[in-house]
Amino acid sequence: MSRLCGYILLISLLLVDCAVDPLAGGSTDTELGGVVVGVVLHENGEPAHNAHVTILPRDFNPVTDGRVSDSVKDTTDQSGRFAITVRDTGIYSVGAVDYGQKTLALMAGVAIYKDTVLVQPISLQAPGTIEILIPNTIDTAGGYAYVPGTALYKYLADADPAGNGGYSLCLEPAPASTIPVVVCTSGDWQIFSVAQMVISSDETVVIDLTTNTVKPLWDFTLIVGVSQKTVGFYGGMDSVALLVKRHVRWINDKFNYSGEFNGVYRYIVDSLYQYSDDITVERDKPMTGFDYRLLYDGYSDWANGGWYYDTRTVCRVWSVTDGSGTFGQGSVDITTWEFGQARGAIVLSWIEVDADKNPVNGTPYSVTVESVMNYPYGVNIWDKASINLINYYADTFYIKPNIINKAFPASMGIIAKSSNGTELAGASVRFYGIRLLSSTVDKDPVLSGVTDAQGEFVFPKNPFNPDASDYLTYYNMLISVEFQGDTVYAWEPVFNAANTWFANPDSAYRIMVHF
Numbered sequence: 001m002s003r004l005c006g007y008i009l010l011i012s013l014l015l016v017d018c019a020v021d022p023l024a025g026g027s028t029d030t031e032l033g034g035v036v037v038g039v040v041l042h043e044n045g046e047p048a049h050n051a052h053v054t055i056l057p058r059d060f061n062p063v064t065d066g067r068v069s070d071s072v073k074d075t076t077d078q079s080g081r082f083a084i085t086v087r088d089t090g091i092y093s094v095g096a097v098d099y100g101q102k103t104l105a106l107m108a109g110v111a112i113y114k115d116t117v118l119v120q121p122i123s124l125q126a127p128g129t130i131e132i133l134i135p136n137t138i139d140t141a142g143g144y145a146y147v148p149g150t151a152l153y154k155y156l157a158d159a160d161p162a163g164n165g166g167y168s169l170c171l172e173p174a175p176a177s178t179i180p181v182v183v184c185t186s187g188d189w190q191i192f193s194v195a196q197m198v199i200s201s202d203e204t205v206v207i208d209l210t211t212n213t214v215k216p217l218w219d220f221t222l223i224v225g226v227s228q229k230t231v232g233f234y235g236g237m238d239s240v241a242l243l244v245k246r247h248v249r250w251i252n253d254k255f256n257y258s259g260e261f262n263g264v265y266r267y268i269v270d271s272l273y274q275y276s277d278d279i280t281v282e283r284d285k286p287m288t289g290f291d292y293r294l295l296y297d298g299y300s301d302w303a304n305g306g307w308y309y310d311t312r313t314v315c316r317v318w319s320v321t322d323g324s325g326t327f328g329q330g331s332v333d334i335t336t337w338e339f340g341q342a343r344g345a346i347v348l349s350w351i352e353v354d355a356d357k358n359p360v361n362g363t364p365y366s367v368t369v370e371s372v373m374n375y376p377y378g379v380n381i382w383d384k385a386s387i388n389l390i391n392y393y394a395d396t397f398y399i400k401p402n403i404i405n406k407a408f409p410a411s412m413g414i415i416a417k418s419s420n421g422t423e424l425a426g427a428s429v430r431f432y433g434i435r436l437l438s439s440t441v442d443k444d445p446v447l448s449g450v451t452d453a454q455g456e457f458v459f460p461k462n463p464f465n466p467d468a469s470d471y472l473t474y475y476n477m478l479i480s481v482e483f484q485g486d487t488v489y490a491w492e493p494v495f496n497a498a499n500t501w502f503a504n505p506d507s508a509y510r511i512m513v514h515f
Contacts (some may be wrong), residue, residue, distance in 0.1 A: 034112050038119040039080045040096045040105065042061075045081030048124055051098045055084050058091045058108060058149040058180075059253045067151075089113050089329045090250065093149030095175065098124050106175035108149060114331070126175030126201040132184060134159055134167040135210040139356035143186025145169055147179055156186055166210055176201040181259070184209065190217050190264040218263040218395040221270040222248065225292040228276045230298040233320045234327075241272055243327040244296075250332040251339060254372065257380040262391045267339070278302075283313050291397075292342060294335075298326035305334075307341040309400065314338045330377060337376040345386040347375040350437045351476040351493050357440040360432050360478055365370070365491050385495035388502040401470045404494065407501040409509040413434075413458035416451050416481050416488075416513050423455025424515065427483040431463040433474030441478050456510070464494050481513045488515055 008094035036055055040048040057071045074082040076096075089112055096105040103124035110119055130189060132145055134156065152171055159167035171182070176199050184191040184207075193284050197205050226240050234240050242422040248267050255288035270290055275282045279297040287293045293313040298320035305317035316338075325331070341347065353365040367374050369385035382390070385404070392403050416424040430445040447463045465473035477492040500509045 008110060015071060029374060034115045034117050035083055035085050035121060036092070036094065036112065036117045037081070037083045037111065038094065038122060040076050040098075040124060041080055042098070042101070043123060043125050044105070047078065047081065048076055048096070048098055049078050050100075051076045051080065051082075051096050051124065051216070053082040053084065053094065053096045053122075054151075055086055055092050055094050056149050057088075057112075059249060060093070060149050061150045061183075062146055062153045063144050086112050087166065088246070089324045094122065095150055096122050096124060096406070102126070102173075104175040106150060106177040108178065108180050114206065124131070125176040128176050128199040128201055129204040130171040130174045130179075130182060130199065131204050131206045132159075132169045132171065132182070132195070133162060133206065133208045133210050134169060134184070136166045138189070138209075139187060140167065141186075143184070145171060145182060145184040147171065147174070147182055147199065150175070156184075159339050170204075174199045174205075182207060190215055192423045211297065213380050215261075216263045216395070217266055218261075219266050219268060220291040220395075221268050223271045223287060223293045224248075224269055225273050225275045225282055225293065225295045227279060227295075227297040227299065228274055230296055230320065230326055231274050232481065233298060236274070237274060244269060244272060247327045247332055247335070248294075250329070251336050254332065254336040254380055255339075259383065260382050260387050263394060276472045279315055279317065283308055283315055284311060287311055287313065292339075296326055305338070307338040307373040309342075312342070312397075333372075333376040333378065337372055340382075340386060340390070344393045344402055344404075344473070345373045345382075345402060346389070346402070346495070347420075348383065348385075348495075351434060352439060353434055353441055353476070353478070355441045357438075358478070359443045360441050360480065361489050363489070365434075365476070365478075367493070381406050383495075384499050388499060404498050405466050405472045407472045407498040408462055408464070409497060409500050409505065409507050411455055411458060411508040412462070412497060412510075413508075414451070414481070414511040415515060416455045416457075416483065416515070423451075423453075424483050425451055425455055427451040427455070427457075427481050429457050430480040432478040433463070433465065434476035434478065435473065436475045442474075445480075446474065446477075464497075478512065481515075483515060486515060488513055490495075 040051040042048050053074050072084060074084045076082045092110045092112055094107040094110055103120045105124045107119060107122050140156035143156035144153055154169055154171055159169035162168040179197045179199055191209055199205055207289045224244050229238050233446055248269055252265055252267055279295055279300050280302060282295055295315045297317050300317045302317055305315045307314050316331060316335050318326045320326050323330045348367040355362055355364040369383050370379055370381060372379050373386045389404060390426060414429055416427040418424055429449050431447040433442045433446045444464060449457045451457045463477055475494050479490045479492055480486045492511055497509050500507055
């Protein structure tokens with residue numbers, strides 16, 4: 001396809017008037033995202049009059065989600081200004097086109113969580129090209145490549161033969177901007193270009209899939225139940241079906257956003273029903289024929305919600321009046337956190353310690369790493385341990401006891417050094433355990449010993465103390481090292497040793513403590 005034909009195709013996709021996809025153009029009157037206001041400029045800085053602006057969810061798929069309606073479009077005025085009302089909170093992409101001058105613009109990652117969002121000026125530029133090199137081992141029938149949050153896509157069947165026996169597919173015209181991700185999908189595999197790509201005018205950026213890892217789709221089916229009162233509030237099952245679909249799409253987006261997993265997660269709503277029992281009663285009912293059950297209740301006074309292993313059920317208790325409601329962004333964030341547990345990840349904040357519950361040195365401990373499994377709100381990245389655990393279970397089910405209970409290197413120990421790096425022989429070492437969700441340091445040491453001439457103390461047993469059933473007693477340690485009247489304390493969560501094991505199960509792991 002020529003660049004001119006590709007440009008015309010993109011313009012037609014942006015401007016055509018057709019049926020509204022509620023996930024692309026807004027949903028119910030019960031949620032309000034805001035008015036997005038901005039200005040479009042030509043490359044010389046002059047206002048772009050009569051430029052066409054479109055706002056789409058950042059995960060919008062132009063092949064499966066259909067074309068968009070006038071409700072998410074505007075045409076700039078003489079000052080280059082536009083204003084578009086977006087009814088749902090979330091992350092969006094703002095695209096602009098001047099088809100007279102054949103220039104494009106894209107601003108990705110626009111967060112809409114309030115009444116009015118003023119975006120930075122958008123500069124139109126001549127487009128570039130994204131060339132995708134596809135190996136000949138991949139069946140191109142029915143596959144396609146696209147830029148999420150835009151109308152830019154192309155079918156793999158349209159690729160041209162390449163010199164290496166594979167194929168070359170050009171996505172054009174590509175906006176001269178920073179594009180977060182390109183997705184290429186066909187059959188049961190899906191490839192994400194993880195690193196952001198900077199597209200320049202009249203230049204080609206190449207994505208070589210012949211050397212990249214092909215990621216499989218990890219599909220899990222959901223049976224979804226919504227409480228009767230919640231269904232009534234949102235206007236019936238038809239409206240709820242759309243909200244649930246969007247909610248699950250956003251959960252998938254948070255799993256896949258940073259491309260950190262070895263596969264691409266896809267939770268699929270297989271069945272939707274309304275229930276009338278209390279959610280705690282519904283939670284305990286047997287479930288068959290589905291991978292997971294997801295229950296919503298916007299009226300329950302039950303504060304916990306959460307993930308329930310025995311029935312493979314995630315309970316999402318979130319008031320219809322709290323923030324953006326039962327199906328809003330806050331609910332998405334916490335539900336993703338719960339599905340993280342369902343996939344084997346450990347909640348990082350569950351190993352924290354309160355100062356008044358630490359009889360050893362009276363200091364608190366908190367996890368500062370940014371992760372969905374620490375504090376999920378507004379966070380789309382995962383910590384290393386969660387990535388390792390979720391990758392370990394891949395497309396299988398997380399089965400207790402968790403692999404982290406056994407993921408310990410062949411040898412573990414501690415090395416004490418002075419501030420100038422000298423090994424400290426004869427230092428006294430004590431390990432105090434912290435049980436999961438206790439926020440408390442046990443007053444008696446689990447393990448103690450003395451460093452040798454090399455300043456090293458090799459553990460004679462595992463201080464995290466897995467029991468006969470391979471369940472851990474402790475998920476965190478407070479280490480006390482005393483040398484010649486001075487004492488140094490260090491925290492040692494189980495994730496550090498586990499990450500070493502995932503990298504190399506036969507490695508030796510040493511905790512370094514400096515005076």
